[in-house]
Amino acid sequence: MTRRRVLSLQRAGRIIRQGNTNSDVHIYRYVTKDTFDSYMWQLVEHKQKFISQIMTSKSPVRSAEDIDETALSYAEIKALATGNPHIKEKMDLDTQVAKLKLIKSSFMSQKFELEDKVLKYYPKQIAQLSVRIKGLTDDIQIVSQYPKREDTFYTMTINGLPYSEKEQAGKALLDMCQKMTSPEPISIGNYRGFEMDLSFDTFSKVFNVALKGNLSHKVELGSDVFGNIQRLDNALEGISKRLDITKENLEETKKQFEIAKVEMQKEFPQEEELKTKLKRLAEVDALLNMDKKDHEGAEFGGPDESEVQPKKKNEMER
Structure with a gap:
């Protein structure tokens, strides 16, 4: 923890500690314009941005380097003290470049996600939905052979x-539930052209019947003799509606697939702006580095003339 942070905590601690009789307290932070303070607050801002990215997971940033006060070079301190305008420009460029890099990182993350969906997710979804549509269509053909009528009950084999x-079939179905010794599915018979598998859900504590044609249609059973038969009939009559929903899902998935293929080809729209600012930032850094070298050259120049040893006469003659 930095000394600045420690002092801030101590200052706040003296205000909120036990024994303070003031109900309202105002805390002021004084900042001097065009001084070293602006650079220090920028460092704190960068730190907070990285912390927020990690804590909220709103940014796709994979890593973040800590920014410490010692990162400020002697040349930059001198420039701040002398009012070097390049320092202000560097601070502005640092902020703008960091923002653009963050936007680009988010853009690239979304682009990679789209590429993955185009290559894997959408083709797989389209294939699965197409198979489901074929299965539902075939099951509707089976249901059509046993159309539902109010005065007709199709024989159920258990x-x-x-x-x-209907009453005897419902009782036999409940009797099979009572005789189950394992939650694993077992074949118990058929109804309206569909095979029936009975199973027990240990989590929900309910019995289920799977009506199996080309696809499996799950029905949760209750304790009512006639109610269970009605549930089986409703599941079979509802296949047409599920087919319509699946067809809509397929069309929507295909549209998203085409949109994703177009979007994944797009480039980062602010790429040129980022390159321009990066180039200028490098130039400003170079200027600040030249200032540092000039400063070092002034302080650590060549040897003093008084320290230069005169050459011997015989060396001069040679």
Whole structure:
């Protein structure tokens, strides 16, 4: 923890400590314009941005280097003290470049995500939805062979025995539930052209019947004899609606697929601006570095003339 941070905490601690009789307290921070303070506050700003990115996960930044006060070079301190305008420009450029890099990082992250979807996700989704549409269409053909009628109950076979009465079929179905010794699915019979598998959900504590045609249609059972038969009929009659929903999902997925293929080809719209600012920042850094070298040259010049040893006479003659 820096000394500046420690002093800030101590100052606040004296205000809020026990024994303070003031109900309202104002804390002031004084900053001197066009001085070293502006650079120090910029460092604190950068630190806070990195901390916020990590804590909120709003930025795709993968790593962040800590910015310490010692990063300020002697040349920069001298420039601040002498009012070098390049320092202000550097501070502005640092902020602008950091912002543009953050925007570009987010842009590239979204672009890579789109590329992954174009290569894997969308083709897989389209294939799965197409297979599901084919299965639902075939199951509708099976249902059409046993159309629902108010006065007709199609024979239900359970454990090898046929039941032509709705009440007897419902009781046999509940009896199979009571006889189950394992939650694993077991084949118990067929109804309206679909095979029936019975299973027990240990988490929800309910029995389920899967009506299996080309696809499997899950139905949760209750305790009512006639209610369970109605649930099975509703599941079969609802296949047409599920087919319509699946077709809509397929069309929407195809549209998103085409949009993603176009979007993934786009380049970062502020690339030229970023390059220009990076180039200027490098130039400003070079100017500040030249100031530093000039300063070193002035302080550490060549040897004093009084220290130069005169050459011997015989050396001069040679």
